Amino acid sequence: MSHxxxxxxxxxxxxxxxxKFFELAKSLGLKDVEIRNDLGGNAIMDGTDASEVKALADEVGVRIATINALQRFNDWSPEREKEAIELADYARDVGAKALVxxxxxxxxxxxxxxxxxxxRSALKGLKPILEQRGLIGYVEPLGFEVCSLRSKREAVEAIQAVGGEERFKLVHDTFHHHLAGEPELFPAMTGLVHISGVTDPDVTVSAMRDPHRVLVDAEDRLGNIEQMRALIDQGYDGAFSFEPFAEEVQQLENPAEAVRDSMDGIRAGLV
Known part of the structure; x- marks a missing residue:
């Protein structure tokens, strides 16, 4: 099993x-980071210029893999197009490879x-915006029952329908994959994997929400190790990006230690 x-x-x-976030990644020996446009007082939302964030990443020695995310992307409108252009400009200028x-x-x-x-309408609208800026669009189906795009197969079919195979990839999110209950993996179409675990023994699958998402450990109920192993076995060689939303993780005094423990546990589980 490759690392x-x-x-x-x-x-x-x-x-x-x-x-500090870039330094955290660097201290863990990681090269790739995802920045977000939904964190108050941080980078994009506080108006920090993209060139400044890029210079910071270069100085620390990390790469900005994605900006996460253009929300409601499949509700395409003039307003969404404007939002997409602004975010894509920022992604290009910050040196990111992709927009989630x-x-x-x-x-x-x-x-x-x-x-x-x-x-399909949204992908058609996004395609030239991404092409002109040399970006990839990472389509992330969500497993929630209220979501308008739960199926990766449906995403792949739409990408193929608009001739977007060079411009769009999937995000395989281990949490959402478990919730959606769609067995198929599309490793060749996958550009990024988000990993998080759920350890609460009492919450039902249909009631799982972002605040349940912790770092992956031995108590994980989502089958992260199995999903990762299957993706790697089927040829996926991209990054596995930690994306927990639980407050108990986000408020850790020593996140480096917790992430390191999770990485060690995952590596051991994949052997």
């Missing part, structure tokens, strides 16, 4: 400044036929 390549999403420690695309997740746009048409 997995790990990355860090800023959600691991959202209270850290960009510099998150679908509508409020119970709307779910009807059969409607959701596929909405998805």
């Amino acid at each position: 997995p390549v790990f990355a860090l999403n800023h959600m691991v420690a959202p209270g850290l400044s960009p510099r 695309l998150v679908p509508v997740n409020d119970g709307t746009g779910q009807r059969d036929g409607e959701r596929q048409a909405n998805l």
Whole structure:
């Protein structure tokens, strides 16, 4: 089993400044980081210029893999297009490789036929925006029952329908994969994997939400190790990015130690 390549999403420690976050990744021997546009007082939201964030990453010695994320991307409109252009400009200027695309997740746009048409329309609109800036769009299906894009197969079919194989990849999120209950993996179409675990023994799968998502450990109920092993066995060689949302992780005084323990446990489990 080849060694997995790990990355860090800023959600691991959202209270850290960009510099401290980059230094955390570097201290763990990691090269790739994901920055976010939904963290108050941090980088994008506080108006820090992209060139400044890029200079910080270069100075610390990490790469910005993605900006996470263009929300409601499959509800395409002039307003969404404007938002996509601004975020894509920032992603290009910060030196990111990709922009994560998150679908509508409020119970709307779910009807059969409607959701596929909405998805294709959004991908068609996004394709030239991404092409002009040399970016990849990472489409992230969410497993929540209210989500307008739960199926990776549906995402792949839409990407192929718009001739977007060079411009779009999937995010395989281990949490959302478990919730969606879709057995198929699409390693060749996968650009990034988000990893997090759920250890609460009492929560049902349909009731699992972001605050349940902790670092992957021996008590994990989502089958992270099995999912990672299957992806690697089927040829996936990209990064596995830690993306926990649980407050008990985000408020850790020593996140480096916790992430290191998780990485060690995953490596041992994959042997």
